[in-house]
Amino acid sequence: MKHYDYIILGTGPAGYKLAKLIAKTGKSLLAVEGGLFGGTCPNVGCEPKIFLHGTIAAALATQQLVGKGIAEPAKIDWSQLMKTKKARFDSWPDETRAIYENMCDVEVGYGKFVGPHTIEVNGKQYQGDKIIIATGHRPHRLTLPGHELTHDSSDVLSLSELPKRTVVIGAGFVGIELATFLAAAGSEVTILVRSDRILRGFYQKYAQELITKMEQRGIKIIFFTETQKLEQIDNELILTTNRDEEIPTDYVIDASGRIPNADKLNLESAGIEYDRKGITVDDHLMTTASDVYAIGDITNQKLPKLTTVAEYEAGYLFDYLEKGKSEAFVAPVIGTTAFAYPELAQVGHIPEKDDSNFEIVEHDLSGGSLYAGMNEQTKLTLVFNHGHQLVGASEIGAQAADDINYLIPVIGLKITGDEWRKKLVPIYPALADKIGGLL
Numbered sequence: 001m002k003h004y005d006y007i008i009l010g011t012g013p014a015g016y017k018l019a020k021l022i023a024k025t026g027k028s029l030l031a032v033e034g035g036l037f038g039g040t041c042p043n044v045g046c047e048p049k050i051f052l053h054g055t056i057a058a059a060l061a062t063q064q065l066v067g068k069g070i071a072e073p074a075k076i077d078w079s080q081l082m083k084t085k086k087a088r089f090d091s092w093p094d095e096t097r098a099i100y101e102n103m104c105d106v107e108v109g110y111g112k113f114v115g116p117h118t119i120e121v122n123g124k125q126y127q128g129d130k131i132i133i134a135t136g137h138r139p140h141r142l143t144l145p146g147h148e149l150t151h152d153s154s155d156v157l158s159l160s161e162l163p164k165r166t167v168v169i170g171a172g173f174v175g176i177e178l179a180t181f182l183a184a185a186g187s188e189v190t191i192l193v194r195s196d197r198i199l200r201g202f203y204q205k206y207a208q209e210l211i212t213k214m215e216q217r218g219i220k221i222i223f224f225t226e227t228q229k230l231e232q233i234d235n236e237l238i239l240t241t242n243r244d245e246e247i248p249t250d251y252v253i254d255a256s257g258r259i260p261n262a263d264k265l266n267l268e269s270a271g272i273e274y275d276r277k278g279i280t281v282d283d284h285l286m287t288t289a290s291d292v293y294a295i296g297d298i299t300n301q302k303l304p305k306l307t308t309v310a311e312y313e314a315g316y317l318f319d320y321l322e323k324g325k326s327e328a329f330v331a332p333v334i335g336t337t338a339f340a341y342p343e344l345a346q347v348g349h350i351p352e353k354d355d356s357n358f359e360i361v362e363h364d365l366s367g368g369s370l371y372a373g374m375n376e377q378t379k380l381t382l383v384f385n386h387g388h389q390l391v392g393a394s395e396i397g398a399q400a401a402d403d404i405n406y407l408i409p410v411i412g413l414k415i416t417g418d419e420w421r422k423k424l425v426p427i428y429p430a431l432a433d434k435i436g437g438l439l
């Protein structure tokens, strides 16, 4: 049986970052990938998503400027957009695989444990002194009658023809982003929401404002609704809700969530504990089996499931295993965004019902030269602790992700208003220039 210093299961952002660092040390490494090399983010997640968002946001911005210097709103050509996206992204898995083959041994197939330090892939067994599980998430699929007629986010990111009508089941960030894209391109979109809120975890005041904006663009959002069944009847799909309403449509997206790729790893054979949210790790990201670690989406830590976090964990683990840094893993300050239109972005503490310990200040950033001509309201809510240190920020606006990125170091490095004003002269005009005053 071949023996390695390291075996990494999964080549997504977590596995890729760690593999690149380990390869430089000269230690022996086997990388195992069962799906697309590079994982979710560059193939069926953030990268193609943000590529589409660029075009969609540009087109939607023109709608707001009609009569203010723009004569006609831009019209999205979905088929052309998807061809452009395909030309850019289709070769990524092969290119990533080639990078791997240059830096370590590679096994293509789904790996599973057959013992505490033994992995089996394609009937062959390998031993690793250290094994890292970085197998990520996959879309959750509803099990309702007719579920085989639904599509997941990966399908949508390769959808060559725009459906006339679309139903999106679920209103997490994936569902809201996809609904935004398809509606902007001209599909009649209905979102079915199980509860009374979209974008759970985001500042709900701004989520409500986003709902209004989406509805103004013709997106229908139906709350307290679950899907009972889906049927193909003649040339259309009929979706029946739990209230016996029938919604005729052409395309249904199951955006009901994402689940960890833990179930096929035969974790029991290695004594690795996991639950429905993922694999349990300690404060050095070690699983319940000695020298077996888990990083990225696959862990059940209460952290956002993001590429940024996956890569951060890979960096932490490398320092711990190879550089002798023994500190426990501490979650960094993490920014999150829903790339809808407008965007919703936030970091740190978001206002909640009982906020007596905080000072909360809202700024209306619309108007002025910076956002001139855009009807879109841009609002920024800042949360300060009693020492007047910024501890949270949420924004709704066309550039919310970039704006919030300015504030992440202010929170993470505990920069005060005085320090900012004394030491920094940001580019003007941009939000960063206003920060000194806002702090």
Ligand SMILES: Cc1cc2nc3c(=O)[nH]c(=O)nc-3n(C[C@H](O)[C@H](O)[C@H](O)COP(=O)(O)OP(=O)(O)OC[C@H]3O[C@@H](n4cnc5c(N)ncnc54)[C@H](O)[C@@H]3O)c2cc1C
Residues within 6 Å of the ligand: 009, 010, 011, 012, 013, 014, 015, 032, 033, 034, 035, 036, 037, 038, 039, 040, 041, 044, 045, 046, 047, 049, 109, 110, 111, 112, 134, 135, 136, 137, 153, 174, 261, 264, 265, 295, 296, 297, 298, 305, 306, 307, 308, 309, 310
């Ligand atoms: C539509 C969408 C949009 C997103 N947008 C953003 C965004 O804007 N910003 C952001 O930061 N994050 C975003 N994400 C989340 C981001 O893609 C993930 O957080 C990130 O990819 C997690 O990296 P990972 O390495 O943990 O897992 P993954 O990228 O999922 O990689 C895991 C890899 O492991 C492989 N694998 C699974 N089981 C096995 C096995 N048994 N053996 C071998 N290989 C296996 C899989 O095939 C996969 O390639 C988005 C996700 C989606 C779906």
